[in-house]
Amino acid sequence: MPKLTVCIGSSCYLKGADKVIEEIRKLIDEHDLKGKLEFCGSFCMGECGNDGVNVTLDGVHYSIKPEEVTEFFKKEVLKKCEEGDLK
Numbered sequence: 001m002p003k004l005t006v007c008i009g010s011s012c013y014l015k016g017a018d019k020v021i022e023e024i025r026k027l028i029d030e031h032d033l034k035g036k037l038e039f040c041g042s043f044c045m046g047e048c049g050n051d052g053v054n055v056t057l058d059g060v061h062y063s064i065k066p067e068e069v070t071e072f073f074k075k076e077v078l079k080k081c082e083e084g085d086l087k
């Protein structure tokens with residue numbers, strides 16, 4: 001199962017980690033991905049200098065702003081989940 005982690009450290013929180021998490025939760029519901037995607041939070045990932053909120057998807061690092069969540073989710077997360085389905 002793909003694993004999506006969002007940093008909830010203070011620097012990412014200030015950049016909107018709570019909004020990113022809320023948006024991802026909605027998208028997981030909309031796409032009925034419960035049980036197909038592991039979603040969790042992490043302490044500081046050591047990447048606070050990035051512009052956006054730090055996220056990892058199966059260990060691959062991304063920095064996303066709250067307004068970019070939907071695009072990131074559709075492009076990267078859904079693709080991963082579909083790949084998972086094919087295995």
Ligand code: FES
Binds near residue numbers: 007044
């Ligand atoms: S608080 Fe998120 S990378 Fe440091």
